[in-house]
Amino acid sequence: NAGVTQTPKFQVLKTGQSMTLQCAQDMNHEYMSWYRQDPGMGLRLIHYSVGAGITDQGEVPNGYNVSRSTTEDFPLRLLSAAPSQTSVYFCASSYSTLGLYYEQYFGPGTRLTVT
Amino acid sequence: SQELEQSPQSLIVQEGKNLTINCTSSKTLYGLYWYKQKYGEGLIFLMMLQKGGEEKSHEKITAKLDEKKQQSSLHITASQPSHAGIYLCGADSSGGGADGLTFGKGTHLIIQP
Numbered sequence: 001n002a003g004v005t006q007t008p009k010f011q012v013l014k015t016g017q018s019m020t021l022q023c024a025q026d027m028n029h030e031y032m033s034w035y036r037q038d039p040g041m042g043l044r045l046i047h048y049s050v051g052a053g054i055t056d057q058g059e060v061p062n063g064y065n066v067s068r069s070t071t072e073d074f075p076l077r078l079l080s081a082a083p084s085q086t087s088v089y090f091c092a093s094s095y096s097t098l099g100l101y102y103e104q105y106f107g108p109g110t111r112l113t114v115t
Numbered sequence: 116s117q118e119l120e121q122s123p124q125s126l127i128v129q130e131g132k133n134l135t136i137n138c139t140s141s142k143t144l145y146g147l148y149w150y151k152q153k154y155g156e157g158l159i160f161l162m163m164l165q166k167g168g169e170e171k172s173h174e175k176i177t178a179k180l181d182e183k184k185q186q187s188s189l190h191i192t193a194s195q196p197s198h199a200g201i202y203l204c205g206a207d208s209s210g211g212g213a214d215g216l217t218f219g220k221g222t223h224l225i226i227q228p
Contacts, residue, residue, distance in 0.1 A: 045215040
């Protein structure tokens, strides 16, 4: 199993550009989520999905869109990048049973810089 | 919203010494997760605690959950250079985990040879 994979590993964008951060998992996990990690702020939840076709907002959703068309993939879209979105982005997935969710497995992260 | 406070923020320990990291929640803990992050890398799951009084160990790392105090501690015995990194606690505040985890800001651990 590859686990949770993220691409790209590094990205530099100019203000106003758009891009999609890719996330895929091969563990058949229902639950997937996106976090951003900033110095002094810790990890903050952006969006999450409890299954294909279902997404919801986390703590800091503004400026980001997500969709979940398959169990495996959960891309994060930045429609118009801003310097405040400079961060390290982590995707995570988790299995669930009987409505309970368990430990999340994290991808290696994408380092995004917006100039 | 739930907040997790970790202490200390950073820790320098001589190799072979024991150490403890604490994580205190502002709200009821339904599940407490410990992760380790090496600089520039992703998070590695260490342990999950779900019941008050629960204690788990893996190799030289032991984690405990005190539900009444809304607190968890991570104890490393006879520290080694491989223990260096950032330790993060994460909490499930909803009882089911579907809303994601709230994380503390992390404890930076440095092991001096």
